[in-house]
Structure formats: structure tokens, C-alpha cells
Amino acid sequence: MAETHYCWRCGIAVPLLSEDEWSAIEPLLRAGIRDVQNYSRRTQAELREALERNQGVPALQAYKDITGFLETNINAIWHHRRSQFGVPCPQCRNLLRTPRAKFCAECGSTAHLISPDS
Numbered sequence: 001m002a003e004t005h006y007c008w009r010c011g012i013a014v015p016l017l018s019e020d021e022w023s024a025i026e027p028l029l030r031a032g033i034r035d036v037q038n039y040s041r042r043t044q045a046e047l048r049e050a051l052e053r054n055q056g057v058p059a060l061q062a063y064k065d066i067t068g069f070l071e072t073n074i075n076a077i078w079h080h081r082r083s084q085f086g087v088p089c090p091q092c093r094n095l096l097r098t099p100r101a102k103f104c105a106e107c108g109s110t111a112h113l114i115s116p117d118s
């Protein structure tokens with residue numbers, strides 16, 4: 001099940017995919033990014049415009065089916081993977097930015113290093 005957590009890149013709480021969900025969506029993401037790049041090459045469009053016109057719709061749809069969350073930017077889904085984040089900060093409850101983070105970038109706490117994480 002996707003867990004909803006604050007995403008520091010997006011600045012909002014978003015569903016983060018479990019590994020099972022990620023493996024279902026990853027091929028669609030790869031295909032979607034390829035579509036965007038092909039569109040860009042074919043039409044000489046700016047990558048930004050290609051993204052706006054061809055947003056890897058199957059991947060966005062699959063993400064919505066799994067999470068109920070309507071994401072409009074295929075690039076954002078690339079980092080909405082629970083395993084890329086760390087444990088929840090014992091102090092502010094935000095997820096650490098990486099599994100190996102030495103401190104919480106949101107509140108500066110290092111409490112997760114000493115708390116017995118059961």
C-alpha cells in the first residue's frame with residue numbers, strides 16, 4: 001500500500017509507492033519518458049513543451065489507480081517511491097530524505113540515530 005508522506009521535493013504530502021506498486025508502474029514511467037523524448041525529437045519542441053503535451057498518460061493513470069492521487073507531472077512520480085526515503089523523524093514525523101540521512105533536514109533532529117527503531 002502506498003503511504004502518504006510529506007515530499008520535500010514537491011513541498012506537499014503525496015502517496016509514496018511500495019516496492020510492489022513501484023514495479024508495476026516503473027515500465028509505464030520508462031515508456032512515458034520515452035514518449036516525451038520522442039515527441040520532443042520529432043517536433044523539435046522544447047522538452048518542457050513536450051512534457052506539457054505528452055505527459056506519459058498511462059503512467060499517470062496507473063499512479064492514480066493505485067493511489068487515488070492525480071499527479072500531472074510524470075517526473076514527480078520518479079521519486080515517489082517509499083524506499084528512497086528514510087524512517088520517519090521521531091521529532092517532526094517527516095520522512096528523512098534518504099535511508100542513510102544523518103539528520104532530519106526539516107527540523108535538524110538526529111533522534112532517529114539513537115532511537116531504537118523497532
Ligand SMILES: [Zn+2]
Binds near residue numbers: 010014
Ligand atoms: Zn515529490
Ligand SMILES: [Zn+2]
Binds near residue numbers: 089092104105108
Ligand atoms: Zn524532523
